[in-house]
Amino acid sequence: MGPLSGKRIIEIAGIGPGPFCAMLLSDLGAEVIRVDRASTVADELPDFPSLDLLNRGRRSIGINLKDPEGVETVLKLIESSDALIEGFRPGVAERLGIGPEDCLTRNPKLIYGRMTGWGQYGSYSSMAGHDINYIALSGVLGMIGRKDEKPVPPVNLIGDFGGGGMILALGVCAALVEVASSGKGQVIDAAMTDGSALLATMVHSFKAMGIWGDRGTNLLDTGAPFYDVFECSDGKFISIGSIEPQFYSELLRITGLDQQENPKQMDRQSWDEMKSKIASAIKSKSREEWENLMEGTDVCFAPVLTIDEAYDHPHNLERNTFIEVAGVKQPAPAPRFSRTPASITSPPPHPGEHTEEILLDSGFTISEISSLREQNVIR
Numbered sequence: 513m514g515p516l517s518g519k520r521i522i523e524i525a526g527i528g529p530g531p532f533c534a535m536l537l538s539d540l541g542a543e544v545i546r547v548d549r550a551s552t553v554a555d556e557l558p559d560f561p562s563l564d565l566l567n568r569g570r571r572s573i574g575i576n577l578k579d580p581e582g583v584e585t586v587l588k589l590i591e592s593s594d595a596l597i598e599g600f601r602p603g604v605a606e607r608l609g610i611g612p613e614d615c616l617t618r619n620p621k622l623i624y625g626r627m628t629g630w631g632q633y634g635s636y637s638s639m640a641g642h643d644i645n646y647i648a649l650s651g652v653l654g655m656i657g658r659k660d661e662k663p664v665p666p667v668n669l670i671g672d673f674g675g676g677g678m679i680l681a682l683g684v685c686a687a688l689v690e691v692a693s694s695g696k697g698q699v700i701d702a703a704m705t706d707g708s709a710l711l712a713t714m715v716h717s718f719k720a721m722g723i724w725g726d727r728g729t730n731l732l733d734t735g736a737p738f739y740d741v742f743e744c745s746d747g748k749f750i751s752i753g754s755i756e757p758q759f760y761s762e763l764l765r766i767t768g769l770d771q772q773e774n775p776k777q778m779d780r781q782s783w784d785e786m787k788s789k790i791a792s793a794i795k796s797k798s799r800e801e802w803e804n805l806m807e808g809t810d811v812c813f814a815p816v817l818t819i820d821e822a823y824d825h826p827h828n829l830e831r832n833t834f835i836e837v838a839g840v841k842q843p844a845p846a847p848r849f850s851r852t853p854a855s856i857t858s859p860p861p862h863p864g865e866h867t868e869e870i871l872l873d874s875g876f877t878i879s880e881i882s883s884l885r886e887q888n889v890i891r
């Protein structure tokens with residue numbers, strides 16, 4: 513039913529941003545086949561689903577990519593596919609025999625998506641790294657944190673998932689639109705350094721305008737007294753984002769701070785003083801009390817919830833922001849479509865769970881499958 517229904521995508525198993533990209537494409541209706549290493553396939557598959565939610569909604573085939581017959585098996589799958597995504601270091605796919613040239617020779621319309629941290633070229637391209645390193649190099653990590661304190665890694669959301677998997681998924685979708693008119697496939701070089709830099713475009717605008725300074729002193733990085741997280745009397749927290757003047761006035765009214773006695777909202781010299789006053793006022797009540805006072809107003813407020821609290825919040829329940837699949841709570845697909853809704857078609861597979869099923873669907877005969885199994889090409 514999803515907007516990508518009818519598209520078939522091969523995912524060469526990896527970690528983090530690659531599986532996230534494949535998950536998004538699957539949620540949107542694409543048939544995604546995950547190629548797992550044969551060595552990761554258990555002798556006996558468990559009778560319960562995997563808990564690796566990034567792998568939801570697709571089938572898995574176990575193939576030995578170090579065997580020429582394993583490579584040939586992947587290339588045969590590619591012949592009837594619309595896209596492939598991989599997350600190897602530059603040059604690894606080529607050495608295995610499933611690089612862009614090999615694959616596009618077999619299927620000239622193929623979209624070949626490459627997910628790396630540093631990109632396919634550049635002085636860092638051959639180095640190992642993780643999210644924290646990629647967003648450090650793009651300048652994003654240096655933006656995040658409080659004044660006079662060290663930068664704070666925002667989990668691995670900006671590099672791996674926002675600037676990595678999400679950008680690659682966008683690239684694949686865009687290339688699928690383009691190939692419909694050109695009839696020609698292409699290669700997508702998605703680098704987390706590039707993607708995380710792109711996510712920070714507005715901050716670069718602020719810098720060009722001369723209104724972005726050192727970390728923790730700016731409008732959106734906890735420098736402003738009206739855009740921050742504040743502790744309540746019960747040790748819990750609330751978020752305030754009262755940027756517009758009318759919303760700021762509402763914040764002062766509800767917290768009981770006299771607007772006439774306080775400096776103007778954008779008087780940066782007074783921000784520290786104002787933050788102290790707002791923090792003191794908010795510390796006087798519990799989070800629940802502030803919820804009762806601020807919900808339904810234009811303060812720009814929300815309680816800071818734990819994962820378990822987010823599952824049970826009325827707004828999230830009303831929108832089914834989180835759903836349960838095979839007994840496991842998880843984020844529902846997004847965004848929402850009026851005619852072609854996204855959905856989770858199945859829980860995450862175990863490596864190799866659908867090997868024979870996928871090969872049969874792809875035109876392999878029983879005897880061919882038996883031969884591949886006997887040669888330890890598949891598992």
